[in-house]
Amino acid sequence: MKSSPGVLATKPPVEKRGRRISDKVFPYLLIAPTAILILLVMVYPIFRVFYLSFQNYDLTNPFMDGFAGISNFVKLFTDDPLFFSSIGITFKWVLLQVVFQLLLGLIVALILNAKFRGRGVVRAISLVPWAVSGVLITMLWSLMYDQNSGLFNDLLIRMGILKGHIAWLADNRTFFAAIIVAELWRGIPFFAITLLASLQSIPEDIYESSAIDGCGAVRNLIYITLPFLKESIIFATLLRAIWEFNSIDMIFTMTNGGPMDQTTTLPIYMMKTAIIQGNYGYGSAIGVVSFLFLMLFAALYIKISGYGGEDA
Amino acid sequence: MKKKIRIKNILARTFLLYIPIAIILTCVLIPFLWALSTSFKTQQEFLSPTVRYLPNALNFENYSYVWQESHFGTYFLNSLMVSGISVVFIIIFCICNAYSLSRYRFKGKKFFTMFLLGTQMMPVILFIIPLFSVFKNMHLIDTPWALIVFNIVLQTPFNTLLMRSFVNGIPKEIDEAASIDGAGRATIMFKILIPMLLPGIVAVSAFAFIGCWNEFVVGFTMIQTNAKYTIPVGLKFMIGQYSVNYPALAAGSIIALIPPVILFAFIQKHLISGLSSGAVKG
Known part of the structure; x- marks a missing residue:
C-alpha cells in the first residue's frame, strides 16, 4: 500500500488524521445538547422537589417559610383524609383505564389488522382520537354530556331508557363512569396503535403452517398471537399505567376534581395544592410520595412481568 | 357444498368484521360530528328544549365570533x-x-x-x-x-x-x-x-x-x-x-x-x- 502513490489509496487516512474531532468523542457531542437540556429542565427540578418537600414554602403564608423537617409528610399521612381518598381514586382510575384500554385496544387492533377494502381510511379514522388533547376531549364530551342539550340525555329519553335529564358529570351515580368513558375514547387508540405495530411484525407463514395443522382462529389467537404480543402488552400497560396515573389535563378541565373531590386524583390534588393554592412545600410532599409510589410500582411490575428479560 | 361455505364465510365476515368496524367508526366519529353540528347552531337553536341533531343552516357566525371576539x-x-x-x-x-x-x-x-x-x-x-x-x-x-x-x-x-x-x-x-x-x-x-x-x-x-x-x-x-x-x-x-x-x-x-x-x-x-x-x- 505504502509504495502505491495512488490518490484514492492514500486519501482516507489523511482525511481521518485531519479530523479535529475523533470518532470517540463525536457520538458524545451529538447527544450532549439533549442530555444537558434534560438534566437542566427535568432531572434537576426532580431533585429540587425532594428538597422542597422538607420545607415550609407557602405563598399565602410566607412568614412560616423555612425548614420543616418531616412535618409535611407527617401531616400527609396522619391528618389528611383528602390524601387517602385521592390515593384510592387514583388507583381505581388507573386500574379501570388500563384494563379496559388493553382489552378493547386489543380487539380494535385485531380487527384493523384483518384485510378488507378501505382499511387505510378505517385505520386513520379509528385511531385519530389518540391525537386529540385532554382539553379538547373535555370539550367534545361535555357537549354530549350536557344536561339539557346533550346528545346522551336526548338519545336515551327518545329510546325510552331514561325518564328525566341526568347531569352526567355531577350525578353521584354517573360522574365517574362519565370521565372513564371519555378518557377511554382517546386511550384505546393508543393501545390499538402499539398492538397493531407488533401484530404487523408477526411473520405470516406461522399462520399458514398453523392453518395446515388445522388450527382455528381462537387457537391462533391464544397460541400464536398473544405470546407474540406479550412484550408489547407488558411495555404498553406499564407506560399507560404511568401516563394515566399522571394524566391531569382532562380531569382538571372536565370536573376540576369534583363533585365533592371525588375525582381528585393525586396529581390533581398536587396541582390544586401547589399551583392553585400556592402551597409549594406541601404540594412537593404530595409529589414526592406519588413519585415513590410510581417507582415502586414500575419496579415491581418490571420484576414480576420479566420485561426485557431476553435482551437486557 | 361450495355455496354453503361461501355463505358461511360472508356471514362470519359480516359479524366478526364489518359490524365491529361500523361500531368502532360510530363511537369514534360521534363526538366529532356532535361538536361539528353544535358549532353551526345559533344560541337559540342550542337552548331550545327539543334537541336538534342537525343545525337549521350552516352559519359560520360562531367561527368568526371565536376567531375575533x-x-x-x-x-x-x-x-x-x-x-x-x-x-x-x-x-x-x-x-x-x-x-x-x-x-x-x-x-x-x-x-x-x-x-x-x-x-x-x-x-x-x-x-x-x-x-x-x-x-x-x-x-x-x-x-x-x-x-x-x-x-x-x-x-x-x-x-x-x-x-x-x-x-x-x-x-x-x-x-x-x-x-x-x-x-x-x-x-x-x-x-x-x-x-x-x-x-x-x-x-x-x-x-x-x-x-x-x-x-x-x-x-x-x-x-x-x-x-x-x-x-x-x-x-x-x-x-x-x-x-x-x-x-x-x-x-x-x-x-x-x-x-x-x-x-x-x-x-x-x-x-x-x-x-x-x-x-x-x-
Missing part, C-alpha cells in the same frame, strides 16, 4: 409558532441523537437509551414547581420560549427512538462508502443521510407537532398574559368564561382539532411501521 386567532397563531419552532429544534436534536445511537458504539449508549425511556415516566406535574424557578432564573416565564424549551425536553426522547428506527433503515454501507470517497461528517449527514431520511423526518415532525400542539400543563402555569396563550390554555379559560355559549366553544374546538387530526391521518401509517420496527425496544 375570543382572540382565538391569536391563540391559534401562538400555538402554530410555539409548535413550529419546537419541532425544528426537536428534529435537529433527534437526528443528532439517532445518528449517534445508530452509527456509533460508545460507552454509556445503553444508559442513554434507558435515560430517554425513563423521561417518559416522569410526571410533569411533579417537577413543575422547581421548573418554574429554573425558567424564572432564565427569564423565560411568560414567554413562548418557556413552552418551546419544555416541548423540546418532553418530545425529543420518544422521537429520538422513533427517528433511530428510520436511521437504522438506511444501510450503514452508504455512509462508509461516502467516507472512503473522502466525504466529511457534515457532508455525509447533510448531503446523503438527511435526503434519504426525509420520510422519517416528515413522520417525526408530524408526531412531535401533535405533542407540542396539545401541551397544556406548562402553558397553563408558565404563561400569564392572555395574548400569549396557546390553544389548550385559551380553551380552558373559555370554558369558564363562556359556559353558556356552547356553540362558540364547539366552533373553537373544531378549529383546534383540525391541525392534529389532519396530520395524524397522514402519518398514522409511518407511526405504526416505525413502532413495529422496534422504536420502543432498547
Whole structure:
C-alpha cells in the first residue's frame, strides 16, 4: 500500500488524521445538547422537589417559610383524609383505564389488522382520537354530556331508557363512569396503535403452517398471537399505567376534581395544592410520595412481568 | 357444498368484521360530528328544549365570533409558532441523537437509551414547581420560549427512538462508502443521510407537532398574559368564561382539532411501521 502513490489509496487516512474531532468523542457531542437540556429542565427540578418537600414554602403564608423537617409528610399521612381518598381514586382510575384500554385496544387492533377494502381510511379514522388533547376531549364530551342539550340525555329519553335529564358529570351515580368513558375514547387508540405495530411484525407463514395443522382462529389467537404480543402488552400497560396515573389535563378541565373531590386524583390534588393554592412545600410532599409510589410500582411490575428479560 | 361455505364465510365476515368496524367508526366519529353540528347552531337553536341533531343552516357566525371576539386567532397563531419552532429544534436534536445511537458504539449508549425511556415516566406535574424557578432564573416565564424549551425536553426522547428506527433503515454501507470517497461528517449527514431520511423526518415532525400542539400543563402555569396563550390554555379559560355559549366553544374546538387530526391521518401509517420496527425496544 505504502509504495502505491495512488490518490484514492492514500486519501482516507489523511482525511481521518485531519479530523479535529475523533470518532470517540463525536457520538458524545451529538447527544450532549439533549442530555444537558434534560438534566437542566427535568432531572434537576426532580431533585429540587425532594428538597422542597422538607420545607415550609407557602405563598399565602410566607412568614412560616423555612425548614420543616418531616412535618409535611407527617401531616400527609396522619391528618389528611383528602390524601387517602385521592390515593384510592387514583388507583381505581388507573386500574379501570388500563384494563379496559388493553382489552378493547386489543380487539380494535385485531380487527384493523384483518384485510378488507378501505382499511387505510378505517385505520386513520379509528385511531385519530389518540391525537386529540385532554382539553379538547373535555370539550367534545361535555357537549354530549350536557344536561339539557346533550346528545346522551336526548338519545336515551327518545329510546325510552331514561325518564328525566341526568347531569352526567355531577350525578353521584354517573360522574365517574362519565370521565372513564371519555378518557377511554382517546386511550384505546393508543393501545390499538402499539398492538397493531407488533401484530404487523408477526411473520405470516406461522399462520399458514398453523392453518395446515388445522388450527382455528381462537387457537391462533391464544397460541400464536398473544405470546407474540406479550412484550408489547407488558411495555404498553406499564407506560399507560404511568401516563394515566399522571394524566391531569382532562380531569382538571372536565370536573376540576369534583363533585365533592371525588375525582381528585393525586396529581390533581398536587396541582390544586401547589399551583392553585400556592402551597409549594406541601404540594412537593404530595409529589414526592406519588413519585415513590410510581417507582415502586414500575419496579415491581418490571420484576414480576420479566420485561426485557431476553435482551437486557 | 361450495355455496354453503361461501355463505358461511360472508356471514362470519359480516359479524366478526364489518359490524365491529361500523361500531368502532360510530363511537369514534360521534363526538366529532356532535361538536361539528353544535358549532353551526345559533344560541337559540342550542337552548331550545327539543334537541336538534342537525343545525337549521350552516352559519359560520360562531367561527368568526371565536376567531375575533375570543382572540382565538391569536391563540391559534401562538400555538402554530410555539409548535413550529419546537419541532425544528426537536428534529435537529433527534437526528443528532439517532445518528449517534445508530452509527456509533460508545460507552454509556445503553444508559442513554434507558435515560430517554425513563423521561417518559416522569410526571410533569411533579417537577413543575422547581421548573418554574429554573425558567424564572432564565427569564423565560411568560414567554413562548418557556413552552418551546419544555416541548423540546418532553418530545425529543420518544422521537429520538422513533427517528433511530428510520436511521437504522438506511444501510450503514452508504455512509462508509461516502467516507472512503473522502466525504466529511457534515457532508455525509447533510448531503446523503438527511435526503434519504426525509420520510422519517416528515413522520417525526408530524408526531412531535401533535405533542407540542396539545401541551397544556406548562402553558397553563408558565404563561400569564392572555395574548400569549396557546390553544389548550385559551380553551380552558373559555370554558369558564363562556359556559353558556356552547356553540362558540364547539366552533373553537373544531378549529383546534383540525391541525392534529389532519396530520395524524397522514402519518398514522409511518407511526405504526416505525413502532413495529422496534422504536420502543432498547
